[in-house]
Amino acid sequence: MSAAPPAVPAIEVQGLECAYEERIILKGVTFQVRRGEIFFIIGGSGCGKTTLLRNLVGLEAPVRGTVRFLGRPFTEADSAARREQLKTFGMLFQGGALWSSLTLRENVALPLEEHTALPRAEIDALASLRLAQVGLAGFEGYYPSEISGGMRKRAGLARALALDPAIVFFDEPSAGLDPVTSRNLDDLVRQVRDTFGTTIVTVSHELRSIYALADRLIMLDREAQGIIAEGKPEELAAGSPDPRVREFLTLSPVHGT
């Protein structure tokens, strides 16, 4: 951290305090995510990973603290400035969260329709390209209820990438997926980063994904109500002074597959 990179970090979180239904979950959360990094937020169930993510992207208002994206304030920004910034994010929700009344193509096209002045034909072409990139070519006309959970997640990713975002957030990308589908999604995530230089923030407790992808991670803890470790997964697994961190990162990820 001493040799700070010249570029502004993608995300700067300072003293964030998050609550869920008026119960304080996290206090004094401070961290930075560098550009082009695959950054994991890990921790046991109920430690506030998803709450932190929802606070980061503005779905919940933090109790206190600030979030800056690419050097610009987000939490204190007015709604117009926030809307501008939201165009630079993509987010993949746990269940995909596709709009059920729209086809896959319309799902991917919607952000483009809302935020660009592109003509219809170009929007459709871009939407088809995005779907092809996640391996869903030929499914453009399907509705979300007609495809499998894994495909829904990939379609969700296609939608998250629609506006060529600088930062993409993932909420438990491998939850509910079989190991092969989950690994394919991991490959897809890495591909996105390598191709577009996208900064990626992932909430997960899937050890396999953590080791396969994470450049750096923070670990949250329920009792500590905050970050108990920050660093590279391998280094933390080997040398973290905190036994909770070592235990979490060294448990075998295989459950008799």
Next chain:
Amino acid sequence: MTSAPEPAAARATLQPAGDALDVALAGDWRLAGVQPSWIDLTAGVVLPARVRVTAEAVGTWDSALLLFLAEIAAWCRARSIPYDTSALSERMRVLFEQLEAASAANPALAPHAENFLVTVGNATRHVVGTARASVSFVGEASLAFGQLLRRPRKFRWKDCLDQMQQVGAMALPIVSLISFLIGLTLAYQAAVELRQFGADIYVADLVGLSIVREMGPMMTAVILAGRTGAAFAATIGNMRANEEIDALQTLGISPVSFLALPRLVALGVMMPLLALYANAVGIIGGMIVASGILQIPPSAYWIETKSIVDLHDVTTGLIKATTFGLLIGLAGCLCGLRADRSAAGVGRAATSAVVTSVLLIIVADSLFAIIFNLLHV
């Protein structure tokens, strides 16, 4: 002859041994079976200095045995008698200790336990929160409507037309049936009274005015509150549970302009049309009664209706209908957007949308009655 052995009844035998009391458990201890009662067993027993429990003759057992042990332990503690479970099997002892620890753990004040003041406070905050959300929703919807006027190309016309079909065209059968029956009923009620004075023809006046000014818009609104308001709340509530609303927000798309506005516009356009249609069907219902039992020819009924129902009667009805439609849309969308993220939450949102819309319709109707009376229309 390999029939399963009959389960032996659970037994506990008390055996005084010096100053101690030996409790020998035997048989099969099953929660579904019958267990001996410790209270009955100890009735009349001389209080011992110690209690020792053995379970050598126990066959199969489950939590029933543990509960019995807990009963013994509680009895002993109440009398300050030491008890000894060391003769039990390892598995029994471990589980028994867990049970004791679990029941001994002093449960912290349950998060849902509330006293009166807290309940009142929470209810007040809920009301304030709902009022604030309603006001900001109306504000946001107005802004979105302003944007629609400025940039009509950005509006989701396809969704709006879909909704118009759902709200309007699909509701025609039920609106027809109910308005027809209302017209019929009004005419019957009026006929009985008016006939006594030979004023049969005034059935047309009564039916015409009350349908056009009151019953047509009102009944259409009540039907749509149940049909459309509930559907809006359920659809939007379900979208909220599926994080679809969150997905809109993270893309900087306002859920109000994306989801609520097309629905509000659809209701605002279709409600007056449906009310107009309901008026016509209601008047036909009255006409059928009049020609059937009062022998008033339809042409006379029609002329009488035309002479009493003015254009401004129709207009006041339509103003009401549009207002009711917007209220139904507001209640439905707002309840959906504020729904809890669960199946039960979606159900509650739908119910509350219907109740709120009907309440708002009645309140608005009363206000209209007062306003129209002041304006002499």
